[in-house]
Amino acid sequence: MKIDLENIGQFTIPLCDYKGNWIFRDENDKLASKEHQDQIMILNKDASKYLWDFEMGLNIDCSEKYFNQLSIFDCDYKNEKQIKKHLYNIGIPFGQLVFISMQPNLGFLLTWKMVIKYSHNLFSGCDQSVWDKTLNWRLEYHHDGLFTYGKDYIFDAQSAVSIRSTTSCFATKTA
Numbered sequence: 001m002k003i004d005l006e007n008i009g010q011f012t013i014p015l016c017d018y019k020g021n022w023i024f025r026d027e028n029d030k031l032a033s034k035e036h037q038d039q040i041m042i043l044n045k046d047a048s049k050y051l052w053d054f055e056m057g058l059n060i061d062c063s064e065k066y067f068n069q070l071s072i073f074d075c076d077y078k079n080e081k082q083i084k085k086h087l088y089n090i091g092i093p094f095g096q097l098v099f100i101s102m103q104p105n106l107g108f109l110l111t112w113k114m115v116i117k118y119s120h121n122l123f124s125g126c127d128q129s130v131w132d133k134t135l136n137w138r139l140e141y142h143h144d145g146l147f148t149y150g151k152d153y154i155f156d157a158q159s160a161v162s163i164r165s166t167t168s169c170f171a172t173k174t175a
Helices: 045-058 080-089 112-117 157-166
Strands: 040-043 067-074 097-103 106-111 128-131 137-142 146-153
Touching: 040 045, 045 097, 045 106, 080 112, 097 112, 106 112
Parallel strands: none
Antiparallel strands: 040 106, 067 146, 097 106, 097 128, 128 137, 137 146
16 A cells, blocks of 8 residues: 555554654653553654655745744743643644654654643654644744744645645645
């Protein structure tokens, strides 16, 4: 079966088998509950590579070039509760499945609720981006402590041609 954004959740490994499962440990160093594990999918090597290549091929960042609305949040000197509150206030539905591609061999598909819950480990020193299959928004974390959130993707017909050749689930903004 060919991997795409619609079926990528079928290409996973169990959280307990993932060497870096510390990312999904809570503040008390306990591994995610069964309820949370059901909302966290660790992508296998092939799916992680697909997601990495897809994201690199998009070449989209949180800038005025790609999004109508931008907001920046400096999380330096903010506590974990303030950061989680900021992420919550972005307004993405808790059940929304999102993608995080950390490296060519490491990717996640998880709910927005899990992004918030485990933000203390997901956003800890490395540049990171989070997005969903609509591509209508993107959250970027910069290792210097800045969150940039872009919303309302500006449709670009030239980039859409290459995106559509990669996947069929691209949703464009209607005028």
